[in-house]
Amino acid sequence: MTNTFVFAADPLLVGDIGLAEVLLTLSKVLIAFGFLLVSVMLMIWFERKLLGGMHQRFGPTMAGPFGILQTLADGIKLFFKEDLVPDRSDRFVFKLAPYLSLIPAFLAFAIVPLGGDFNSGGSVEVFGHTTFLQVADPPVGILWFLAMSSVAVYGVMLAGWSSGSKYPLLGSVRASAQMVSYEAALGLSVASVVLVAGSLSTHDMVLAQAAEGYFGVIPRWNVIITGLVPFIVFMIAGTAELNRPPFDLVEAEQELVGGFHTEYSSIRFALFFLAEFMNTITMSAIIVTLFFGGPAGPVLISEIAGLNIGWAWGLLWFFVKLFVMLFVFIWMRATLPRFRYDQLMDLGWKALTPAALAWFLFLAALETGRRRDWNEALITLLSLLVISVATALLVRAVRNGRRIAAMQAQAMQAESVSERN
């Protein structure tokens, strides 16, 4: 009984709940909320401006200086549009779906460490209370992000299903298949990072990456320690998870009108739009946290006029890294054409998931070897041997599968021809 009560009041089991902690958490939530909304606004503007530049055009120019208020203008416009609910829709689910995609986008951001001086523990003093510059640091850590990104699938899926219309339904079927497929690769590359960091907590991960690097210049970031493969897999699978180009089959305009949000208008559509970009920001923040050391970075000036500003450097490094990641996402969108559906599934199941799995096992072998004082070179050699054998087997299986599929197709064609005759 007591335990249930404690859990209700203190879901993260940090203990010692007083008014100060509640107020502190509340203010952190409000700041994170405001930060996300503002950054979504800027992100949409940045994306349009950058895409414009890469297409050799201007992008928004008129709303505010450099068109920076364009998103606000679009939001206001959408807000005053007519809100349509199709007759054939499941009204309750139809109205619920936008929130199902929006709220997980907010919640996933809670575990991202935004700042703090990670050279000395990463905690900051706010009005005499020691705390982290992140909304929550639950013990489940990064699993929270995986859970939230899975819940977000429901928003897309239910939106398409409840619209009572064929294109949204097709879009949502694609979406759920795509997101479920890529979640495997995503989870496995996260597992590699967890294995190396030895903790699920995002705070601990950043702390581990803030440690002394190699040769004094190369930082001890997970992207280097885990050997690049998990990062590449995470980057690709993350893009697919976000339904961003080149994996935006869910809303492939040429085929599906608007995909799952075809029937949505007005503010409900705006919510989907908001969720999509918020997810992009959250995904970038997670990538920065997992692979690029989050707010960890050198503190160049630690004091101004007697005030300790070490934590502000954390914020700065975090935002610089976040900005670079967002740039990369937009760059990918401007460069790569959309995948075909079977290519998408092939890439997910036959390339990314096996690669992530093999690399995870390789890292696990290395880790075990390190703990038991085995010969590292021998382990690496053996692992690479096993991996190459497995790769050869996989390639052979895939080729066999293709050949059988082609033969079946041929047989079916011959059958239909003979029937016609």
Added chain:
Amino acid sequence: MGYLQGFAVTLRQLFLPSVTTDYRGGFDDSPDDEKRPKPERMHGRHVLNRYEDGMEKCIGCELCAGVCPADCIYVRGADNDPDDPVAPGERYGYVYEINYLRCIHCDLCVEACPTQAITESKLFEFSFTNRANAVYTKDELLVDDDGKPQQLPWEDWRAGDDAMTSGWMRATSPSGDQRYLGVAAWSGELGYGVRSPEPADVIGSPDLSQPQVKVETSGHDDRKESHG
């Protein structure tokens, strides 16, 4: 890794000058504002022309309304008052309305018009904010006393935008036939007189300041010729 070259392309594009201009349609007096000159035969918004003596060219025959594929023109003719005629001849266009929510700017009306009353200008701004404003009546379409189109509140004119009001009419009149190249087969316009023919868009065409071929226009039948 050939497919990674695409990333270099998009990155390079980022630093190239823009191929579009920063056109702001008169909603902003920024110094960056730039409107490109439009082609002379552009299918923009219509004008109703007048003869050099100020008479309206429209005779209310409704051929434009009949040929319009978008059904956007509404014309009603009326008899001229013999003492105070609006147009030379018997009839004139009493009502003339074009609905720009429907118009597709195909210029078939221009080609159908027997008196070159309706032509299309280079003006193209249609930023009206309600449906009533989308229907241009004679008040808006008719050229003023100098033969210039009337500027509507939402139109952002730059120098020369209003100059060319009949480019497409002159390019296609009377039938777009090659042999009519350089022949001015139209009446004079208020403010301009008889305008010279458009330069031909035929490669290697001769100097068109002088008509090349004198064509016998009476009793000519296109069909007879095409069947040999």
